[in-house]
Every structure is written in structure tokens, then in C-alpha cells.
């Protein structure tokens with residue numbers, strides 16, 4: 394393998410490529426002109442900032458040595474949902490556990506991701522770029538994404554340019570107007586001025602209508618925070634965007650054997666200590682007893698362990714968990730009135746079955762359980778399509794909404810009552 398001869402690299406659908414691996418590929422290829430990552434399993438939306446940072450460092454280095462800058466494009470892992478029994482196609486996350494409004498989270502994240510990419514000289518939003526295509530595939534309300542992106546760019550330009558010499562009142566008024574564009578576009582339909590004012594100036598908060606996230610430090614309107622989190626102090630207040638990144642990068646989920654795959658990828662690059670491909674295959678480096686590089690062998694063993702667990706371990710656990718659940722169901726039918734101990738055990742068994750199926754990648758985790766259901770929070774394509782179709786039906790006179798009735802939200806009824 395001679396990475397120092399590479400000019401253009403397209404990394405598509407790789408299972409064990411992580412940020413360390415990406416950095417090593419770039420560092421090994423001084424003549425590389427462009428690199429594009431497309432739908433690699435471990436490189437989801439949560440990895441965007443780290444990848445941009447890697448490219449920014451590389452380009453700083455290249456500029457210092459007067460070498461042509463590296464072009465970068467990124468199509469994060471897109472979560473389509475399982476083939477059978479899909480609960481929803483969310484794109485940015487694999488499951489909806491009822492905790493996170495993904496549309497607001499993606500917009501909040503873009504408010505820091507886009508300025509970061511721009512400062513590194515990376516254009517992610519130009520039509521035709523993979524990142525833009527990925528955003529186009531997310532279930533934003535029909536035809537609203539271009540306006541949201543436009544408003545994000547204008548807010549960035551405003552904050553880092555024209556607003557600096559303005560009086561605070563003028564600056565606040567103009568900024569509110571820019572934010573109104575994003576809020577209306579996320580809503581998907583027009584909103585009354587009174588509703589907008591209510592959103593932008595919540596009564597229970599101080600006069601400062603922009604709240605700062607303690608992680609990304611972005612000043613955001615309160616709708617980008619969960620209501621209980623918005624009331625916290627500035628040291629513990631975290632925005633929807635950072636919650637989404639924590640969810641994607643955290644250890645709380647194991648969809649499609651994610652934990653073991655992350656471990657195998659980290660093993661290959663020795664958690665970032667191996668910095669280049671040449672170093673990985675260095676004949677004078679650490680070798681296994683068969684003469685192969687130690688980390689390559691260990692990564693292969695980790696990969697074998699994943700295959701074994703998926704073929705034998707997980708199916709066996711699933712059968713056991715299902716048997717336990719069926720047994721509890723039988724007891725539930727004959728239980729004494731007023732006892733909720735079995736309901737609790739049934740809940741735990743159902744959660745366990747969901748987790749095992751998610752690890753196998755054949756099912757998503759539902760919001761809540763049968764006994765304790767939780768309302769969906771993430772935006773899915775199925776919801777969007779239903780909303781769009783009922784709007785079309787209503788406009789053509791095929792559906793009359795004389796409501797408001799729960800569960801029927803169309804363009805016309807949404808105008809009457811805003812979602813927030």
C-alpha cells in the first residue's frame with residue numbers, strides 16, 4: 394500500500410473507519426488533493442466537528458509549507474431504519490426514544506458546524522456537495538431547508554461582520570428578524586407575529602432572549618433547549634444540538650454492534666497513537682508472533698469477535714429474553730389485582746428485547762414501553778409524508794378539517810395553532 398501516491402480518495406461504506414483512521418490516511422498522503430467520506434458506519438453526524446478539525450489542522454500545516462490545500466466532503470452515516478418493522482426513517486439517528494427533537498437538534502448543531510467549516514475554508518453547503526445531499530435527505534418540512542441554511546449563513550455573517558458597530562437595540566432587532574426566519578421554516582408554515590414574539594421572549598426567563606449553551610457556547614433562542622434545561626444556569630444548560638452529538642457519540646446505544654465496531658476501529662489505530670498508515674505497517678514496529686503488525690492482527694481478532702457474537706451470541710440472548718417475556722406474560726394474566734411487580738418485570742424484559750434487536754440491527758428502540766409509552770420526539774419521513782399528504786388533500790377539498798382534533802395536523806390547522 395502506497396498512500397503517498399494518492400491524489401483523490403473516496404471512502405465509502407467502511408465499517409471500521411473512525412476519526413483516528415481518517416487522520417492517519419490524510420497524514421500519510423501529502424499529495425492528496427481531495428478526500429470524501431460517504432456513509433461510513435462509525436462516521437455519523439456526531440463526527441462532523443472532529444473531521445472538520447482534522448482537515449483544518451492539515452490545511453494549516455500545508456499552508457505553512459506552501460502545499461495545495463486539501464478539499465473535503467462528508468456524507469454522514471444515514472439511518473434509513475430496518476427493512477421490516479420500521480418505526481420511522483429519521484436519517485440522523487437510528488431510533489427515537491422520545492427524548493430529542495431531531496429537526497431542532499440538527500439546526501442547532503449546524504449553527505456551530507457551518508461557521509467552523511467556513512473558518513477552515515470548507516464549503517459543506519454548496520448544492521452538489523455530499524453534506525448538502527445528506528441534509529436534503531433529512532425530514533425537514535417540505536422545501537424549507539434552503540431557507541434555513543440561508544438564514545444560518547446570514548446569522549453567521551451578521552455576528553462576525555456587520556453587527557459589530559451597531560447599537561445593541563438595533564443589533565437585537567435585526568438578529569430577532571434573522572432568527573424568525575429559522576423558527577418559521579422549522580415550523581413549516583406561516584406563523585402569527587404574536588406567536589413569534591412569544592417564542593422569542595419567554596416570560597419565565599430573564600430579558601436576555603438568547604441563551605448560551607455551556608458546551609458549544611452558541612447563543613440560541615430558548616426553543617433550542619428543552620424547557621427544563623432552558624431554566625438552568627449557564628454552566629449546565631445544553632442545547633438540542635449538543636444533546637444530539639452526545640447521543641450519537643455516547644455509549645448509551647449499541648445499534649448494529651456499534652460498541653464492538655468502535656472498539657475494533659480504535660484498536661487498529663491504537664486509539665490515535667498510530668498516526669500514519671506507514672507507521673501501522675512499519676516492519677520495525679510491534680509485530681505479532683506470525684510476523685504481521687500487532688494492531689492489524691488485534692483489529693482482525695476484534696472483527697472476528699463481532700462476527701461470532703452476531704451469528705451466535707445475540708440470537709441466543711434474544712431467544713432467552715423472548716422466553717422470559719412470554720413467561721411473564723402468562724403470569725401477568727393470572728396476577729392478583731393491584732400488584733404491579735410483574736408489570737415492572739415485563740417492562741424490563743421488553744426493554745431488554747428491544748436492546749438485543751437493536752444490537753443486531755433488525756429493529757429500532759421504541760419511545761417507552763407498552764406499559765409506559767412515551768410520545769415520539771424525533772422527526773421521521775413517515776410523519777412528514779402523512780403531514781404533506783393530508784395538507785394536499787385538505788387543499789384539494791378531499792379532507793375537511795372541522796377540528797381541531799388530536800392527530801390531524803395539516804397546514805391549515807397548523808396555522809391556527811403553532812406547534813410550540
Ligand SMILES: [Zn+2]
Nearest residue numbers: 606609632635
Ligand atoms: Zn450546544
